[in-house]
Amino acid sequence: MPKQHSITRPVIVQILPALNRGGVERGTVEIAKAVIGRGYKAVVISNGGLLENQLTRMGASVHRLPVHSKNPFRWPFIRSKLSDILRAEGADIVHVRSRAPAWIALPVAARLSMATVSTIHSKFAPKNAIKHLYNRKMLKADAVIAISDFIKSIIAKHYAQHKSEEDVTVIHRGVDTVVFDPASVTQQRIIREAERLNLPEEGSVVMLPARPTSWKGHEVLIRAVAALNRPDVTLLLVGAGDGPPRFVSGLEQLARKTGLNGRLRIATGSNDMPAAFMLADVIAMPSTVPEPFGRVAVEAGAMGRPVVAFNHGGAVESVLDGKTGWLAKPNDVDDLTRALAAALDLSQTERARLAKRARAHIIKFFSKEKMCQKTMEIYDNLLQDKAG
Structure with a gap:
């Protein structure tokens, strides 16, 4: 329970x-x-971006400052400007969400006697001593949030001398279960998205929504779908079309080599992912390195879609193997093929039961409301400590 403050x-x-x-x-x-x-009053400081107007409309105070800078020679100037903003806003809590902002903001907040929070979103395993030093600045905050048990385990393994496991709180990212709800997606939206994606009218669709980055598993998924040897299955790579020509052509060449060429669709990212999910029979998340969390899995689960992922990283927490999806051996094409086949072979009754279980699981453990509630509890506890 959160503490009360004055x-x-x-x-x-x-x-x-x-x-x-x-x-x-x-x-x-x-x-x-x-x-x-x-x-309470919400203040957001960043180097700017598309969401500034949305924050302003909802009543947040928005400031633009180059807090993304990794150049330590710029930090004194940025810290001076940040100090002015924090004083003018009367800040009580400073919540940093990335490493560069942590290096810039945490010393300023400490000097001004402000409570601090950090959220660790990314892969946190250090590659070398310099990276270890750079990463651990996030652990200097009064309260540390990890977005998954997987991230917390990395902190415990590599940074135990800097932050005890008990002092790290896991708050999973939350999905908007109103937006990501099959009942809220109109037929018109589904048709519009189907036309954009140029999908065949018949057959099954395996979808991978992901950035055009090699570790997201596009290539291993092409091999796995080709190994299914099912002419009625189309592989849809949403977001891969945003990649450079070399990335896209590499996927196309692999599809030709594996015999999947006529059944591969490479598309740009969608502005209506709920509608895109409705077009898929299976959602794949075959990341070849562990996902810190894996937002695709929870969004797909909220939409009642079976998820097939590798058995590592954040997917282990969001996908219930055999109940809401399947977890294959990491980077094993044969086992990924087996899992895809199991998902595609679901009867209509089995699919409906899985959809119900998946959505209930996401609402219970991964909703936006739960994420906000747990974060507000951390804020309230810090505010109580500050009030004395």
């Missing part, structure tokens, strides 16, 4: 590199909305 209108400041599309950015907006809904 601060009349607390001011919560979130600091992140930029405000464009992404899980970090979306989470920042959702927390700002929850802060305002509680009657």
Whole structure:
């Protein structure tokens, strides 16, 4: 339970590199909305981006500052400007959401006697001593949030001498289960998205929604779908079309080599992912390195779609193997093929039962409301400690 505090209108400041599309950015907006809904003041500082106007419309105070900078020679100037903003806003809590902002903001907040929070979103395993030093700045905050048990385990393994496991709170990213709800997607939206994606009218669709990055598993998925040897199955790579020509042509060449050429669709990212999910029979998340969380799995689950992922990283927490999806041996094409086949072979009755289980699981453990509630509890506990 959160502690009670006596601060009349607390001011919560979130600091992140930029405000464009992404899980970090979306989470920042959702927390700002929850802060305002509680009657507190929300302040967001970044280097700018597409979501600034949305924050302003909801009543947040938005400031633009190059807090994304990794150049330590610029930090004194940025810290001076940040100090002015924090003083002017009357900040009570400073919440950093990335490493560069942590290096810039945490010393300023400490000097001003402000409570601090950090959220660790990314892969946190250090590649060398310099990276270890750079990463661990996030652990200097009064309260540390990890977005998954997987990230918490990395902190415990590599940074135990800097932050005890008990002092790290897991708060999973939340999905908007109103937006991501099959009942809320109109037939018109589904038709519009189907036309954009140029999907065949018959057959099954395996979808991978992901950035055009090699570790997201596009190639291993092409091999696995080709190994199914099912002419009625189309592989849809949403977001891969945003990649450079070399990336796209590499996928096309692999499809030709494996015999999947006529059944591969490479598309740009969607502005209506709920509608896109409705077009898929199976959602794949075959990331070849562990996902820190894996937003696709929870969004797909909220839409009642079976998810097939590799058995590592955040997917282990969001996908219930054999109940809401399948977890294949990491980077094993044969086992991925087996899992895809199991998902595609579901009867209509089995699919309906899985959809119900998957959505209930996401609502219970991975909703936006739960994420906001747990984060607000951390804020309230810090505010109580500050009020004395």
